[in-house]
Amino acid sequence: GESVGLHLPTLSVQEGDNSIINCAYSNSASDYFIWYKQESGKGPQFIIDIRSNMDKRQGQRVTVLLNKTVKHLSLQIAATQPGDSAVYFCADVAGAGSYQLTFGKGTKLSVIP
């Protein structure tokens, strides 16, 4: 079946730098996307979401970009902090009445002090 996946399993960045985490999806019917942050031993926490009728959405220190042409999603974290170290997942909802999430495998972000 179709699934959401991630390009890179690990990412190391210096504290203060910007981080970019990428995600590719294959379901052309996907119309809603969410980024989650998961710290070790905890449940995923909502970071930001975006609908398919948008290209960009900004939150506090985070920006999500959606490129529907190439089915690509990215999460940008500005001024990365040690507390940002976690695994980040993208997930999508297929649309057309569906509201189940499909998750990618995740990218582990490590922030170097």
Add this chain to the structure above:
Amino acid sequence: DGGITQSPKYLFRKEGQNVTLSCEQNLNHDAMYWYRQDPGQGLRLIYYSQIVNDFQKGDIAEGYSVSREKKESFPLTVTSAQKNPTAFYLCASSMRDRLQGYGYTFGSGTRLTVV
């Protein structure tokens, strides 16, 4: 504050035993889900329920059972038929309204270990 509560946080199971993981939400969400997470992996859907007294199998339902007798509660039973149950189990709930962004919320998880 509204949220999802999973219990216990840690659970140990002997071979051949059934165990039940609890999930309770006070968000008034219609839909509830159970996911399994293995080390270094994403989340895989075990079962989901869109409404009380109804539930559907997810991608890896074999060896698991659920019930949805109340809107607030969606317990998961890991049966002896599940040959590799050691994993981190996550419960989630959501609205069914895409216009409001679903409101997906996760519990803090139960780590199940077979001893």
